[in-house]
Amino acid sequence: MSNFPRSIFCLLLCIPSLLFAQSMEWNEIHPGIWKGIAGKPDSYDLLKAAGAIPSPALEKLENAPFPLNKADIDARVINGKTYLRFPLEKKEQLFGFGLNFQHIHQRGQILQLHADHYGKSDNGRTHAPVPFYVSSLGYGIFVNAARYIDVYAGSGVRKDSKNPPEVQDRNTDENWSARPYSDAVEMLVPAEGVEIYVFAGPKPVNVIERFNLLSGGGCLPPRWGLGFTQRVNRLYTSEQVRQEAKAFEQKGFPLDFIGLEPGWQSKSYPCTFEWDKTRFPDPSGFIREMDSLKIKINLWTNPYVSPDASIYKKIEPYTGTHTVWNGTVPDLSMPEASKILFDLFEKEHVKIGVSGYKIDEVDGYDSYLWPDVATFPSGHTSEQLRQTYGLLVQKYSYDMFRRNGSRTYGLVRASNAGGASFPYVIYNDNYSHEDFITALINSGYAGVLWTPEVRASKTAEEWLRRFQTVCFSPMAMINAWSSSMQPWTFPEVEPQIRAVAELRMQMMPYWYSEFAKYHYNGTPPFRGMSLEEGFGSGLKKEKTVRNLEENPYEEAVANEVKDQYMAGEFLLVAPLFTGQTFRKVILPKGKWYDFYTGKLAGEAEVITISPGLDRIPVFVKDGGIIPMMPAMLHAPGSGQKVDLEIRHYGVKNGSYKLYDDDSESFDYEKGLFSWREIKVERQKNGLLKGRISKAEIGKPNTVGTVTWRYMTK
Structure with a gap:
């Protein structure tokens, strides 16, 4: 050596x-x-x-x-x-x-x-x-x-x-x-x-x-999940929830599921996961009554176990070294921990008819979540659990519903790669309407779903503008856990609120088919304009006046389209925010038509629109087909037939695949589903004519009478 x-x-x-x-x-x-x-x-x-x-x-x-x-x-x-x-x-x-x-x-x-x-x-x-x-x-x-x-x-x-990069001389180069x-x-x-x-x-x-x-394809929620949901005040009793449900029916507002906030539990922050018998003395009877009204029940929770929970001692050996709000943190990467927690959920909730969860606070902040110095009995690091905890709560709760043969649709605060197939929508505590729409666009690039939920508003205009966007998102939700607000809180816009809520329900066949494409093809149901053919990459830079005194490093940046998006195969949605009376809309290549009137809006151009307060601007590409049903207070149940009005826009021939299954079970995984082909073609006499393929024998068929509406005259 x-x-x-x-x-x-x-x-x-x-x-x-x-x-x-x-x-x-x-x-x-x-x-x-x-x-x-x-x-x-x-x-x-x-x-x-x-x-x-x-x-x-x-x-x-x-x-x-x-x-x-x-x-x-x-x-x-x-x-x-x-x-x-x-x-x-x-x-x-x-x-x-x-x-x-x-x-x-x-x-x-x-x-x-x-x-x-x-x-x-x-x-x-x-x-x-x-x-x-x-x-x-x-x-x-x-x-x-x-x-x-x-x-x-x-x-x-x-x-x-x-x-x-080219070496530049700042003294002489203005670029x-x-x-x-x-x-x-x-x-x-x-x-x-x-x-x-x-x-x-x-x-x-x-x-x-x-x-x-x-990741298994996108999630396929039950039809009721794509209806309308109201999350009630955090301390409501079963009687108050009943009255809320009756008020929706009396006022003619759609409602498919109600979310119960922390007060349904005997204790929360940390959680017992057990019913508070003073507020909900008969949980199973309450859920049966709601079910008879065609309303599902969704429960808020987070996974941090209270010392007063019945499973506390049993799960304690499978928890981390640190607590969250004095609750132990189950190491859900261990089968032992997930089984204890979700066996309790199954027994106390799912077996009596609970249809879903809002799983809160599995994301951060550092100030309340477990710190990175925490250790876990699985040997996985705090960092690894932090990055995957949202996946774990989705996986094991979804597995539980699968065991019971019923689909679910809920909310979660964190997810990651691999979670596209989980039927959960992300939400947060931020409340910027503009940021909400940017997040909705970005969700399509990330393999997750996001809802621009409505919580509260200072004015009727803000209330309506926010409500319009949730009705063109993965989950149409008012989250009134604190505000106790209802769709009719601002009487001056109540008719417009009802109209857009009814439109959400009318479009159920379209939304359901677009989620089926998410599941079977992986196509995001809500996505950015850069993914729309003919829109371009948006890389062109605008010249800006730079204030070098305020920021000596300021420079022009590439234009971003953060305020319009595609909803399914044919729809371009361009929301307005509070205070806006007009806006610009960038129309991709091809002709685009107004969703409400069928009139030509433009072709491969930037248009300026002043739609008024009543409607959220929506445009349909040439040849677009939108299947719609009557406005109902609740989503169609398993096997329930509904009539269809099939709308066609523009001058081109069009085609669309309409998805059908029983809408609630997992029988579609056994092949019990169908795609019905819709075609609209121009005849020799110059008129458009539509047809829909016949239902397959032995496959679900929830289509009743079909009528055709050619929107562009």
């Missing part, structure tokens, strides 16, 4: 801490999806926590070439951390990186993907910190790690860059930028290795579809 060069000896000692993975092997695990492994990944990751089972639909997809130059993907493990680098082209925009609230365009962002409550800054701390991004060039990257991941989304410039061009997305994962997935397109929407199908 004395003759062996000391420098080479030291280099050999360092090799275990430096793993260069430039020649990483990529295995195509499904058509258009490749998996690569760098180093030694954690045994516990996002997909394992979610129990994600890829959808069989993946194998029916067309093959596609690997969308990047493999040599440009770099992964290396240094001192127990994994450094990742993915290439970027100059004319490329990025979308995704979780449920963000202020930005659609993610290129140039610096984030730490960390499960937390949204704190009014897009810094990666959010309810769904999904480590997945989509490129405008039609590919996607997913890093499957239950870790806090640092992301530099085209914001860091390496000195060995293949495409370095000098404080953020020089970067040709890479770089990530730092605090683990000794990681799984990486690459998704082909060819279109960005196809990338998202593949990502969602890898």
